[in-house]
Amino acid sequence: MGQGMVRLSRSSLNRSITDFFTGKTFLILYAIIPILAFAIMMWFYPTFYGFYASFTRWNPVSGTNPNPNYIGLKNYEMAFEPDTARREDLVKAIQNSFVYAIFTVGVGTPVALVFALLINSLRKGRSFFRLVYFLPVVTSTIAIGIIWKFLYQPQFGLFNAILRMINDNLHLNITLPGYLLDPKIALFCIGVMTIWQELGYFIVILMAGLSGIPSEYYEAASIDGADFWSRFRYITLPLLQPTLLFIAVTSIAGALQVFDAIYILAPVSTDLGGPARSTLTIVPLIYNRAFPYGGRYEFGYSSALAVIIFIIILAISLFQLRIGRRRWEY
Numbered sequence: 072m073g074q075g076m077v078r079l080s081r082s083s084l085n086r087s088i089t090d091f092f093t094g095k096t097f098l099i100l101y102a103i104i105p106i107l108a109f110a111i112m113m114w115f116y117p118t119f120y121g122f123y124a125s126f127t128r129w130n131p132v133s134g135t136n137p138n139p140n141y142i143g144l145k146n147y148e149m150a151f152e153p154d155t156a157r158r159e160d161l162v163k164a165i166q167n168s169f170v171y172a173i174f175t176v177g178v179g180t181p182v183a184l185v186f187a188l189l190i191n192s193l194r195k196g197r198s199f200f201r202l203v204y205f206l207p208v209v210t211s212t213i214a215i216g217i218i219w220k221f222l223y224q225p226q227f228g229l230f231n232a233i234l235r236m237i238n239d240n241l242h243l244n245i246t247l248p249g250y251l252l253d254p255k256i257a258l259f260c261i262g263v264m265t266i267w268q269e270l271g272y273f274i275v276i277l278m279a280g281l282s283g284i285p286s287e288y289y290e291a292a293s294i295d296g297a298d299f300w301s302r303f304r305y306i307t308l309p310l311l312q313p314t315l316l317f318i319a320v321t322s323i324a325g326a327l328q329v330f331d332a333i334y335i336l337a338p339v340s341t342d343l344g345g346p347a348r349s350t351l352t353i354v355p356l357i358y359n360r361a362f363p364y365g366g367r368y369e370f371g372y373s374s375a376l377a378v379i380i381f382i383i384i385l386a387i388s389l390f391q392l393r394i395g396r397r398r399w400e401y
Contacts, residue, residue, distance in 0.1 A: 172326035183273030216335030280314030
């Protein structure tokens, strides 16, 4: 009896193992393992190592400090130490990052919504316009930055050339702006390029949200005599709330981590966020502290700054998701 039960249990175990390796569960695990391994190597490990490095003094480039030395919270203390150049740079970078994020998202989203509504109202040609507006999204930021840097050139750039023609033909006296050389508008000039490049992404996302709104709502509203503004205010805008929330969370997080546009249009190698630190944002500051030109390489301090921006972005994203929980009922 006992031996029979043992044979039965072994047979059941073997059958379970066989079913596992030949069933859907194993296929799912087999598909997940490469993705999980990639995430561990390319995301989890660097992230946790960055947290660890923020508590160390580390300079792997030179032979003076090749291995991380634990120093506790000194890197964070240096970042927030009052009346120091480090704190001034950090505060300036955070301020510029928020200005850049508010400008690009606050202007880009309404503009994209207008274009999305216009394209969505077309009976023919939607795919064509989606493709045209989406092309800058998949174009290299380096290539786009080089072109826009030429457009912003004060002497030979296209924008000032157009303004000169307007001045000459209309006999006006419009002052030609310096664009990237003017500390007052340099950051906004970079933001305009970003809005232009990312406009197609916003349009595609918003059109996907518009396609999910049932047409019966608009038909019922039209029967009741609602005009375009009333339909937009009471139907389109409320039902686009999840889409707008997604755009706000992802685009603000991305804008606070901007690097390539800043680096191409206002290189940090010549001036830390020049001109006059007007384009200094958080990620270029992290890069400049980790890879300074002619200075010391402070990987530990840069890691601490990266943790700070991670906490800021996490707090903002959670806050946005919190206020976005409101539900609309119809």
